[in-house]
Amino acid sequence: QSVLTQPPSVSAAPGQKVTISCSGSSSNIGNYYVSWFQQLPGTAPKLLIYDNDKRPSGIPDRFSGSKSGTSATLGITGLQTGDEADYYCEAWDTSLSAGVFGGGTKLTVL
Amino acid sequence: EVQLVESGGGLVQRGGSLRLSCAASGFTFSTYAMTWVRQAPGKGLEWVSVISGSGAGTYYADSVKGRFTISRDNSKNTMYLQMNSLRAEDTAVYYCAKGRGVVVLAPIDYWGQGTLVTVSS
Numbered sequence: 150q151s152v153l154t155q156p157p158s159v160s161a162a163p164g165q166k167v168t169i170s171c172s173g174s175s176s177n178i179g180n181y182y183v184s185w186f187q188q189l190p191g192t193a194p195k196l197l198i199y200d201n202d203k204r205p206s207g208i209p210d211r212f213s214g215s216k217s218g219t220s221a222t223l224g225i226t227g228l229q230t231g232d233e234a235d236y237y238c239e240a241w242d243t244s245l246s247a248g249v250f251g252g253g254t255k256l257t258v259l
Numbered sequence: 260e261v262q263l264v265e266s267g268g269g270l271v272q273r274g275g276s277l278r279l280s281c282a283a284s285g286f287t288f289s290t291y292a293m294t295w296v297r298q299a300p301g302k303g304l305e306w307v308s309v310i311s312g313s314g315a316g317t318y319y320a321d322s323v324k325g326r327f328t329i330s331r332d333n334s335k336n337t338m339y340l341q342m343n344s345l346r347a348e349d350t351a352v353y354y355c356a357k358g359r360g361v362v363v364l365a366p367i368d369y370w371g372q373g374t375l376v377t378v379s380s
Contacts, residue, residue: 248306
């Protein structure tokens with residue numbers, strides 16, 4: 150069981166919008182920044198969002214992040230087949246004194 | 260260009276030891292925290308350990324605490340993970356990752372390609 154809870158899978162049609170949730174607690178998301186990573190099949194993860202809502206250079210504005218209380222959300226608009234991947238949220242957990250990842254969400258673009 | 264290259268993975272017997280290395284280039288190594296993350300076959304990402312830029316601060320996941328030791332040699336731009344008392348459940352691809360800042364809470368921004376560790380029983 151992951152400390153951060155994500156839906157196992159989400160799906161949407163090309164061009165549509167999807168959101169992926171990440172639920173935690175006051176020990177992690179509630180008091181620390183959230184990052185989001187994309188892992189395409191057979192590759193290393195890649196940073197999409199850091200500090201809840203900031204995009205690194207090179208990440209298109211189709212990707213967005215937000216946080217409210219003990220939950221965070223990744224949004225992807227204008228879905229493309231190339232967005233099919235696993236998505237992970239991550240935050241520091243003060244109770245564990247360790248980083249924690251969500252279980253991952255598999256995005257299927259139908 | 261940031262580059263992170265892991266090495267040292269391989270096949271090891273249960274109870275054995277292995278040392279992973281992560282060679283970094285393209286940035287001032289000593290001014291960034293570094294993290295190890297692993298991924299068991301077909302599973303999600305698992306945070307393993309982090310070390311601050313100076314090496315003074317280290318933290319571990321409960322699953323590896325007391326068995327794994329993270330360290331770094333800033334003169335060689337290299338981070339290490341000494342893994343002892345290995346178990347079957349340690350089998351995974353181990354990724355080296357760079358933080359955005361010097362402190363351990365700095366978010367990860369770059370990842371290496373990973374090195375596979377297989378623990379046989």
